[in-house]
Amino acid sequence: MHLSLRVATVGTLAILPLAVAVGWLLARVEFRGKVVLDALVHLPLVVPPVVTGYALLLLFGRRGVFGGALAEVGIVFSFRWTGAALAAAIMGFPLMVRAIRLSIEAIDARLEQAASTLGARPLFVFATVTLPLAWPGILAGAVLCFAKALGEFGATITFVSSIPGETRTIPAAIYGYVQTPGADDGAWRLSLVAVGISIAALAFSEWLSRRMREART
């Protein structure tokens, strides 16, 4: 369980800056290839998780496209908990980008224009206007991503297998118990834990967004 929380937390936090950047890009900037980027972001949502896991293996495995080079500088993903975090992050990414993009699109672009006519450069506008106003959406996206990361199974087991103490996350462990005759107790226990964590995460996000709304009015 500690492992699952660590995997989900690290995965979510690591991918957050990228999700904010991509969400902003999709919401505010017109460029060629936007449709392609949009499709790419949503790919993990529609492709079978096993395929995503296999792709990660090809890219970040020890003999993968980037895996070899990364291993030389000491970053190894395959069959490590970091690999599980990467898989979880990739699977949660579309949900997070979507929430962030929607919250940025909901901001009146003229607020940002007003800031720029007052002398604010784009990065300053982003930091002082866009980011604070999109904050509830970013948090909601992060919580969604976290919940998805906790439950991620297919890509994780394909990419990093299910090694006890290293990559055996809660869903992988539950699957293991279910496959083992007479281990129903374990499956039950872990399922309850998983449901508990998910409900806590949702309640937390609801509480956050309510506080945000109250602070705004």
Next chain:
Amino acid sequence: MIRFECGLARPAFTLDAAFSAGLGITALFGPSGSGKSTIIRLVAGLEKPDRGCITIGERRFVDSSAGIFLKPWQRRAAMVFQDSQLFPHLTVRQNLDYGRRLTPIPERRIAPEAVIEILGIGALMARNPVTLSGGERQRVAIGRALLASPRVLLMDEPLASLDADRRLDILPFIERLRDEFSIPILYVSHAIEEVARLAATVVRIDQGRVTSVGSPAEVMTGNALDRPGERFSRLSILNGTFARYLPEYGVSVIAHPAGDIIVAGQTRANGPVRIAIQATNVTLAIGRPTNISVRTALQGQITGLETDDGPFAHVTIALAGGDRLEAFATRLAIDKLGLDVGDEITALVKAVAIDEKGVPGLSGGRLQS
């Protein structure tokens, strides 16, 4: 000094406009969709022209032939939007400070205290913008733009989202900042009274083109029978002096060489008053009629009489004292009265037909404590 000359082609819209204007308020006036807002967004740098040149004072914002296009934040052409666009996550004070803190210290020409005093927003400083009324919000937005010490202040229909009473409240603030800070102001509006009251220069725009540039008196008058609806947008501007206020009736008397003018409401300031009179609200009479409710009777001489095959006649009157007054009457009435150029005439104006919005310093039709 503002110099503007830009061309811009969009799928459903073409802009090809040029004008220049001096200090004070330059009003961009015209029907909606005519390109007024596009011009102001071009000056702000929020739109890029296909070709052209925009200069404010010594500063070139845009010069397509030299490849110059300053970004909005390099121009300091602060914009006031129709619906204020205050930052909802900041307090009023933080909103006001936003542009000021981005302005290099040597270029901060405008003192916050003066702006806060003129706009009357001192009591709002700790408030959140969402809790403000529409009029308060707009005053804060104007203050925020001013405190960026802009090279030009851009106001895009700043009063359009307010009801008539609130509009009346804010106009004096805009007049004061026009008079006390020497910042050129570009002011977009389609409200003829606002324009007549505030502007030093009016740029009249129609379908992406400038149709005339000049003082309000020059631009709001002129040839008039071409388009059927044109008579409703004809306006004459008379220069009078505040004489007295009649508290028991709630009206003010404005002295004019051609005769006293009665307007509703009380003027706050003594001295010169500009009054806008719509050409459709003028009645012509020979001699001075008695037993009539209209109190404002102006003496003058017909200097122009314009007719065509249509029902209307467009009459231009030189009033005693030199002001020009336009009037519309039916061709039938002109014939029956036998009026012609050179005739002495009395122009009657109903006081209730004079919009007090167009009269500086008037505090509205009702008595206010």
